[in-house]
Amino acid sequence: MSRPQKLPFQTIHPLVIRPAEDGMIASVASVSYTPHNISNGDSRRRRWSSNTDSNFFQSFSTFSVPSTDDEYTAARNRRITCACVAPPQDFTPAKYLGPHRTEDLAVSEELGYESDVLIECRDVYKSFGEKHILRGVSFKIRHGEAVGIIGPSGTGKSTILKIMAGLLFPDKGEVFIRGRRRHGLISDDEISGLRIGLVFQSAALFDSLTVRENVGFLLYENSTMSEDQIAKLVTETLAAVGLKGVEDRLPSELSGGMKKRVALARSIIFDTTKDAIEPEVLLYDEPTAGLDPIASTVVEDLIRSVHMKGEDALGKPGNIASYVVVTHQHSTIKRAVDRLLFLHDGKVVWQGMTHEFSSSTNPIVQQFASGSLDGPIQY
Numbered sequence: 001m002s003r004p005q006k007l008p009f010q011t012i013h014p015l016v017i018r019p020a021e022d023g024m025i026a027s028v029a030s031v032s033y034t035p036h037n038i039s040n041g042d043s044r045r046r047r048w049s050s051n052t053d054s055n056f057f058q059s060f061s062t063f064s065v066p067s068t069d070d071e072y073t074a075a076r077n078r079r080i081t082c083a084c085v086a087p088p089q090d091f092t093p094a095k096y097l098g099p100h101r102t103e104d105l106a107v108s109e110e111l112g113y114e115s116d117v118l119i120e121c122r123d124v125y126k127s128f129g130e131k132h133i134l135r136g137v138s139f140k141i142r143h144g145e146a147v148g149i150i151g152p153s154g155t156g157k158s159t160i161l162k163i164m165a166g167l168l169f170p171d172k173g174e175v176f177i178r179g180r181r182r183h184g185l186i187s188d189d190e191i192s193g194l195r196i197g198l199v200f201q202s203a204a205l206f207d208s209l210t211v212r213e214n215v216g217f218l219l220y221e222n223s224t225m226s227e228d229q230i231a232k233l234v235t236e237t238l239a240a241v242g243l244k245g246v247e248d249r250l251p252s253e254l255s256g257g258m259k260k261r262v263a264l265a266r267s268i269i270f271d272t273t274k275d276a277i278e279p280e281v282l283l284y285d286e287p288t289a290g291l292d293p294i295a296s297t298v299v300e301d302l303i304r305s306v307h308m309k310g311e312d313a314l315g316k317p318g319n320i321a322s323y324v325v326v327t328h329q330h331s332t333i334k335r336a337v338d339r340l341l342f343l344h345d346g347k348v349v350w351q352g353m354t355h356e357f358s359s360s361t362n363p364i365v366q367q368f369a370s371g372s373l374d375g376p377i378q379y
């Protein structure tokens, strides 16, 4: 890919996306390049250069701009899978041929780490200027888990999600992906063994692309699948999240709940022609924010349905190995997750199963659960 033109930092299009060599993951770097420079042109990307795709790009507007060639190269080589662009993976044991086979997902003393741990944050610190947001956050996300991260506003829940996704550097501390220490942001070789998808609160669809183009985006870009194959797979994936006949619509023609479903479809579609498949962890940032109670229930059930322990709208088991949900909503806590991490004052101050939350004697948890103004959490 030729180096794209640099634009001023203020641009709302601060991304460059590059098809990965293995054809499955897009490289997304937080730099100020226009999206029409994303890669060598292709008729299937005919509307890609539109200036209206602001939702998607705004999600990344806070990241740094590389100023040197080295930084540019580093940025170019970072890889993340965002729900907005990533094709997650099938994790059926029969298809999974990688070094970490399903049967190996058990505690392994010899390897020095528990091999069912997909992501581990160990003593993570993060500050923004004088604001010390994370001050020693530690937790593990295990294979098969459905974890919620809760806590007061501004406590760093989205920040830790971005650190897990490899979109932000921790200032101090370590992030392990399947036992391998990640050095800073996600880089090409370090992603292998696990796909990490981030589902943004806004759904972050490309405004100027149809639902079909949004959902099939990465397959059009990176796979060897034919347009017909992709279109068929898009229709099947949309059906799995309970949507039919919306392929030709633009995001502006969808309700908020439908947009979230489309974003989810985009995050769970994967190249069915590939053999070796890695497990995937999906990270949801406030997936039910702004939805009415019934629409929230629909999304909560959808999150469950694409998990490997769930069943999608077509009755097939889901493909997502584990997921993490940042949420404020009680219904989402109760319905969509099994285990909770409570973040406060830069640390995990409580963790436990969802059913233990309301009976906890921890004063911080009690205040949060009751919504009381009196207690250790001060606004």
Ligand SMILES: Nc1ncnc2c1ncn2[C@@H]1O[C@H](COP(=O)(O)OP(=O)(O)OP(=O)(O)O)[C@@H](O)[C@H]1O
Pocket (backbone or CB within 6 Å): 062, 063, 128, 131, 133, 151, 152, 153, 154, 155, 156, 157, 158, 159, 160
């Ligand atoms: N890129 C950034 N630059 C400067 N400050 C930031 C940046 N990202 C986050 N912050 C600040 O860090 C703090 C934590 O933000 P974060 O979004 O992680 O909190 P949160 O717990 O998810 O909040 P909420 O529940 O309100 O969504 C906030 O004060 C926020 O303003």
